[in-house]
Amino acid sequence: MSTAAKSPAARNGFDRFFQITERGSTLSREIRGGLVTFFTMAYIVVLNPLILAGGADQKGAHLPLAALAAGTALVAGVMTILMGVVARFPLALAAGLGVNALVAYEIAPQMTWADAMGLVVIEGLLIGVLVLTGLRTAVFKAVPTQLKTAIGVGIGLFLMIIGLVDSGLVHRVPDAANTTVPVEMGLGGKLLTWPTLVFVIGLLGTLVLFVRKVKGAILIGILGTTVLAIAVEAIAGVGSVVTNPHGWSLNVPKMPEKVVDTPDLSLLGHFNVLGSWQHAGWLVALMFVFTLLVADFFDTMGTMVAVGQEGGMLDAEGMPPKTREILLVDSVAAAAGGAASVSSNTSFVESAAGVGEGARTGVANLVTGALFLLAMFFAPLVQVVPFEAASTALVVVGFLMMTAVRQIDWSDWSISVPAFLTITLMPFTYSISNGIGAGIISYVVLKAATGKAREVHPILYGVAVLFVLYFARGPLESWVL
Numbered sequence: 001m002s003t004a005a006k007s008p009a010a011r012n013g014f015d016r017f018f019q020i021t022e023r024g025s026t027l028s029r030e031i032r033g034g035l036v037t038f039f040t041m042a043y044i045v046v047l048n049p050l051i052l053a054g055g056a057d058q059k060g061a062h063l064p065l066a067a068l069a070a071g072t073a074l075v076a077g078v079m080t081i082l083m084g085v086v087a088r089f090p091l092a093l094a095a096g097l098g099v100n101a102l103v104a105y106e107i108a109p110q111m112t113w114a115d116a117m118g119l120v121v122i123e124g125l126l127i128g129v130l131v132l133t134g135l136r137t138a139v140f141k142a143v144p145t146q147l148k149t150a151i152g153v154g155i156g157l158f159l160m161i162i163g164l165v166d167s168g169l170v171h172r173v174p175d176a177a178n179t180t181v182p183v184e185m186g187l188g189g190k191l192l193t194w195p196t197l198v199f200v201i202g203l204l205g206t207l208v209l210f211v212r213k214v215k216g217a218i219l220i221g222i223l224g225t226t227v228l229a230i231a232v233e234a235i236a237g238v239g240s241v242v243t244n245p246h247g248w249s250l251n252v253p254k255m256p257e258k259v260v261d262t263p264d265l266s267l268l269g270h271f272n273v274l275g276s277w278q279h280a281g282w283l284v285a286l287m288f289v290f291t292l293l294v295a296d297f298f299d300t301m302g303t304m305v306a307v308g309q310e311g312g313m314l315d316a317e318g319m320p321p322k323t324r325e326i327l328l329v330d331s332v333a334a335a336a337g338g339a340a341s342v343s344s345n346t347s348f349v350e351s352a353a354g355v356g357e358g359a360r361t362g363v364a365n366l367v368t369g370a371l372f373l374l375a376m377f378f379a380p381l382v383q384v385v386p387f388e389a390a391s392t393a394l395v396v397v398g399f400l401m402m403t404a405v406r407q408i409d410w411s412d413w414s415i416s417v418p419a420f421l422t423i424t425l426m427p428f429t430y431s432i433s434n435g436i437g438a439g440i441i442s443y444v445v446l447k448a449a450t451g452k453a454r455e456v457h458p459i460l461y462g463v464a465v466l467f468v469l470y471f472a473r474g475p476l477e478s479w480v481l
Contacts, residue, residue: 025358025360029358030358030360031364031367032215032358033358033359034090035368035371036222037359038372039219039222039385040222040350040353040390042385043166044076045076045379048068048069048095048100049069050065052100052343053065055104055109057109057112058108058110058279059112064266067264070379071341072094072095073379074376075333076095076372077370077373078373079094079336080365080369081365081366081369083329083365084363084369085365085366086322086328087322088321088325089307089313089320089365090351090361091307091347091351092347092368093346093347094345095342095343096295096299096343096344099295102291102295103120110279111279112272115272115275117271117338117343118271118274118276119285119288119289119292120334120335120338120343120344121271121335123335124338125331126293127330127334128328130297131328131331137324138459140319140323142457143460145316146408146409146415147419148314149309149404150422150423151439152310152404153419154424154427156398156400156401157424157426158398158427159349159394160427161427162391163398164395166387166391166394167196167203167392168187168249168388169191169196169200170183171183171185171187187246193238194236195238198386199388199389199391201228202389203396205221206218206221206392206393217357218396221396222390225388225389225392226385226386228389229388230254230255232253233254249388250387251383251387253384257380258380259381260377261377261380263377263379267340267341271341276288294467294470295433296334298433298436300326300330300347302433303351304327305320306352307347307349307355310352310356310400326347330346330347333345333346349432350393353397354368356393413446414447417446421435422436425438437471443456444460444464
């Protein structure tokens with residue numbers, strides 16, 4: 001019996017290396033998971049260039065869109081494959097949202113683009129040092145298990161709100177100053193624009209497949225919704241939200257005139273490590289590096305917990321397998337993003353969608369990474385899948401991640417209150433780091449206030465102080481600048 005039970009794990013070298021059978025997965029599940037992860041985050045190939053190209057440096061220069069798109073796809077593909085091979089964990093990487101806006105609209109205006117990307121390289125190298133010295137892993141271990149669970153739940157809600165906003169189901173109220181309601185359903189309370197109707201139909205269809213336990217439900221949902229979106233656009237011709245407030249969020253779902261294009265890689269290596277310290281001053285540069293460091297440091301921690309939690313891959317301490325390797329590749333990705341002038345690359349929480357489809361190993365990353373590399377040449381084809389189709393997966397996965405909330409002891413307020421703040425602030429502030437920071441600070445304060453200060457790991461006191469500085473960076477930057 002025991003020999004029969006062990007034989008599948010030793011089926012071949014590829015299986016042994018990636019631990020496919022050992023983690024209860026199959027090659028078909030890994031492929032499906034990799035496809036789903038790609039489709040849920042392929043938007044970054046379009047969105048990252050738009051964000052970075054929207055900013056101007058100190059000289060008024062803008063980065064070229066075509067080169068940004070090619071560089072974004074290249075770094076995402078290479079780093080995602082590297083994560084799959086080194087860490088063997090289903091965690092895809094790409095240019096981090098939030099960080100790219102910080103680079104484009106806060107850092108670059110103080111210096112040249114090359115200088116700004118040099119700071120991103122420095123930040124990635126610093127995180128790498130923290131990983132190699134064991135400090136980053138030590139911080140991760142110092143966070144209580146229930147707070148790690150809360151991080152995963154909060155990210156689930158964060159995914160859901162991303163899906164609802166990207167689909168157009170939730171909108172910011174245009175003139176929030178004249179109302180107590182900051183967001184609304186649809187536009188002006190009217191729900192069903194054509195794109196939102198497509199999302200609702202796609203979501204309901206995906207949920208039916210999911211509840212009926214159809215294999216590939218999430219992937220089928222994305223592809224089916226995309227086909228519906230193409231048909232609707234062909235009939236209604238609503239266009240992009242840029243020209244029509246009732247239009248598609250980013251990608252207009254129609255077959256492009258040009259399917260293949262030659263990638264422009266002219267931005268690779270366009271960075272200057274020391275220039276920022278001369279142009280903006282060492283204090284300003286140091287503040288920017290600190291801000292980038294904190295955002296990347298804790299976003300990745302939260303993301304890998306959430307993905308591991310979704311796949312049931314965390315150990316008793318809430319640690320995913322090969323934690324050190326995961327963090328090391330993530331730090332390399334941050335530096336690589338700066339070196340390619342596409343901003344810091346980081347682990348993407350959308351990877352949980354692939355895990356929800358069955359991915360458990362780095363094989364899924366090989367699929368996702370290969371598709372990103374192909375996207376350099378097939379960028380026009382990537383733009384066929386609209387946000388409204390990809391967002392169906394985010395809502396379903398958000399539900400799956402939310403179910404872990406029952407593991408939190410809500411009767412112990414010294415842990416449940418920090419857990420509550422962690423869970424709620426992530427979606428409401430649109431930031432993983434903000435939720436983690438609020439949770440850690442409140443955990444330290446409440447434990448100290450209830451005479452349980454010794455229960456707090458010493459490292460967490462230092463982390464709490466860093467987060468206080470992080471949250472206070474507005475006044476600090478005003479004072480410095």
